[in-house]
Amino acid sequence: MKWKRPLAWIAGAAVAAGIGGFVFAAAGFAPIAASSGHWAVTDWFLHFAMRRAVKTQSLGVAIPPDVSLDDRALVLRGAGHYESGCAPCHGTPTTQPSVVVRQMTPKPPHLPPHIPSWEPEHLFWIVKHGVKFTAMPAWPALHREDEVWAMVAFLRRLPDLSEAEYRALAAGDAGSGNRLRSHDDPIGAVVAESCARCHGAEGLGRGAGAFPKLAGQTEPYLLASLRAYAAGERHSGFMEPVAAMLDDAALQRLAAYYAAMPAGAAEATAAGDRALGERIATRGIPERGVPACVQCHGPKEAPRAAVYPSLAGQYADYITVQLDAFANGTRGGTPFAHIMRSIAERLEPAERGAVAAYYSALAP
Ligand code: HEC
Ligand code: HEC
Ligand code: HEC
16 A cells, blocks of 8 residues: 555645645735736636636536627627726726726726637627636626627627727717706616617617616606616616615606606517517417517507506517517516516516517607
8 A cells, every 4th residue: 555655645744735825824924915917827728727617617608599799789788888897907098997997806807808719708708707717797787698698799899899889889860959968967877877878869779779768668667777786686687786876755756857858769670570569469379378569658549557557669679678578587676577477487588589579669
């Protein structure tokens, strides 16, 4: 049994190193100061380990068949969030992160030159899970993988964008048309700096179905939805951080502001089968227990309960994303959202596209 001896030595040395490490840490000598940075060799090793981990742990990730990373709606959605959720640490095409962020160890890299070295699946993994011990955060709504793919779609475009192109994608026409702009109205500033960048200056989304129309939506539904995001009961990595930073009085004013704006026009360009959509919306699918959508969402003669959102003229892309999220249990919502889960999961994907096409083409 000669071989036991070297093993015992190795085990002994490992135990001694463990105890030594513990004593070193307990005595308070661990080099934790961000100000001293990493040694070059530590830096190299940590990046090596991080790159290997991302590549191995993203092996099970695949771009879903219904996701096209060239889709303009995905790129816009990702850009809107990048500006508030990523640029403070990673900068924009030509700007660097703030002086404060540059004192972090490791420093968040200026992203454009880094993107081409990753495949989309790798970027998906990094954005979804974040990187421990580096301040790179995980996605706030882990199950909304559709949102993570939107970030990936935008990141792939980032290396080729000029600063002006970036601004146009991330902010659009946010500055114009804001009715609340005044020095003494703090809500005006929130609308200008936050909401309008994504939902457009007129509250009509920004085309392409990237962001829902809010203008003319019922006030109780807008307020209930904002509260649900703020409380983490409606899941979205785009909206939860925005709503959670505002107090309830601000949410009430925002809901009233958007409800009072003029609703837009119908969107007549969606691809789904509109005739099938109309049949489902007006009659439901009785044999599968799907009720007629018009009962709650209109159009109908009798008044509707205002906690049921209007769908007429909403973007088809957005309606489809919501129905998919209801069906796979990742949407959450107001206290009434369970109604929609059992309805959406009984619809086939083509039927969801069909009702979306029907509603988007109706005049609000
Ligand atoms: C609080 C600061 C912070 C925020 C906010 C942040 N990151 Fe990071 N990110 C980091 C740091 C630090 C690293 C470096 C990790 C490392 O050194 O391994 C990093 C790394 C990355 C990387 C890998 C870069 C590479 O090649 O090593 C990507 C991609 C990335 N972040 C994307 C994003 C996106 C997209 C967002 C917004 C959704 C975001 N980050 C938000 C701090 C941040
Ligand atoms: C970074 C982009 C972004 C910003 C900034 C933003 N939103 Fe949103 N908003 C979205 C996206 C994307 C959705 C759809 C999220 C989902 O799938 O639940 C959304 C959804 C909503 C909804 C739900 C609409 C519906 O029909 O259910 C409301 C209400 C809303 N936003 C209000 C606001 C308000 C008010 C602000 C400003 C305080 C704001 N948003 C700022 C991107 C944004
Ligand atoms: C019994 C009432 C009821 C019926 C019937 C109903 N819905 Fe809903 N629907 C709701 C409620 C309540 C919500 C709001 C859920 C939330 O966000 O909490 C909603 C939300 C939605 C949304 C999300 C809207 C947004 O702005 O995010 C879509 C899309 C939708 N319903 C589509 C449909 C379709 C399509 C049908 C028919 C197949 C249907 N609904 C039938 C009650 C209903």
